[in-house]
Amino acid sequence: MQGFLNLNKPGGLTSHDCVARVRRLLQTKKVGHGGTLDPAAQGVLPIAVGRATRLLPYLASGKAYRAVIRFGLTTATDDLEGEILHQQPAPDLSLVQVQAALPQFLGQIEQVPPRYSAIQVGGQRLYDLARQGQTVEVPSRQVQVKQIEVLDWQPGEFPELTVAIACGPGTYIRSIARDLGQVLGPGATLAHLLRTHSNGFDLAQSLTLDALKDQAEAGTLTLLPPDDALSYLPALDLAGEIAVRWRQGQKLPVDDQDLQIDALYRVLDETTRFLGIAQIALRDEQPVIVPRMVYEAMG
Structure with a gap:
């Protein structure tokens, strides 16, 4: 069985728990x-x-x-799972004030991840250090927030604010809150x-996990093929x-001059079978097709 699942993770399970159940x-x-999704979070968890x-x-x-953001409350984990650090009603806070502050969280921003997160500092996860009572400086990093829409x-x-947020990888919504x-x-x-x-x-x-269980037991489960999951990548046809030769891991000369240097491509054969991922690179100033991931190598 090969391919992808679009799993709707329930609250209360870690991403690792979900992988174990799928296994x-x-x-x-x-x-x-x-x-990775936090245990309390719900929603889309891609499974391979x-x-x-x-x-x-x-x-x-x-x-x-x-996301739903609650004001007047701060916690050790930056969500409702953690110890309350400060609590004070904020009845005078208005939506106009909130909307005026949101633009500074758009674009490329510096963000400090939560103290309880999977980020590693000195080879240890931050949540492990926090549970040990160790206070460490959490380094900031640059993330991209593409859109914040008030819902x-x-x-x-x-007061509570519900927003839709579109962002790049590594962005912590807890940190935005x-x-x-x-x-x-x-x-x-x-x-x-x-x-x-x-x-x-x-x-x-x-x-959902329940729907997955029902389909697996009934023998009706269909996994998403790799070529569909990677359809955002342009196709490179090899025949x-x-x-x-490509499946044997060989670098190949580039005949198509429209291929972009450093770009990734999903490789297909003449029957449109998915072969893997290639990248166009320069070798001795000449563009070549480099295998990055051969999905099924030659035996």
Whole structure:
């Protein structure tokens, strides 16, 4: 069994938990996931099965979320799972104030990940260091936030903002919630997170664990072929002996001058069978087709 699953992760499970369940349901060990989701978060979790696990790094990078941010509250984990650090009602906070602050979180921004996160510092995960009571300086990093759209505003003692966020890889929505609360004054934390898009997969086409179980037991489960999951990459058609040589890991001369240097391509043979991922590179100032991931090598 080879290919991808668009899993709708439930709250309360880690991404690793979901991989373990898929392994049991499909009775196969080779299962991996893309784009880790926090245990409390829900939504799209791309799952790769079989040889497709080697293709996870090549999936499209964009992500989108629907997030609920609660003001007047800060926690150790920057979401409702953690210890409350500060709590003070903010009934006077208005949507106009919030909207005025949002533009500074758009574009390329410097972001400090949450203290409880999978980021490594000194070879250890931040959440492990935090649970040990160690205080470490969390390095900031640059991330891209493409869009923040206000969906709803609930005023009150602890007002809540619902937003749709489109962003690049490595962006922590918990950090956006925390930092927005700091900018506005009363503090804030992430109250709910739903990932609506990840690595080319949409929530509308996702499959719950229960639905996955039913289909696996009925023998009706169909995995998404690698070529479909990587359809955002342009196709490079190789035929006959050229395709054989590429599958053997050989670098090939470039005949098509329209191919872009450093660009990635999904490689197909004359029957449109997916062969793997290639990159166009310069060798001795000449462009060549370099195998980056041969999906099925020659025996």
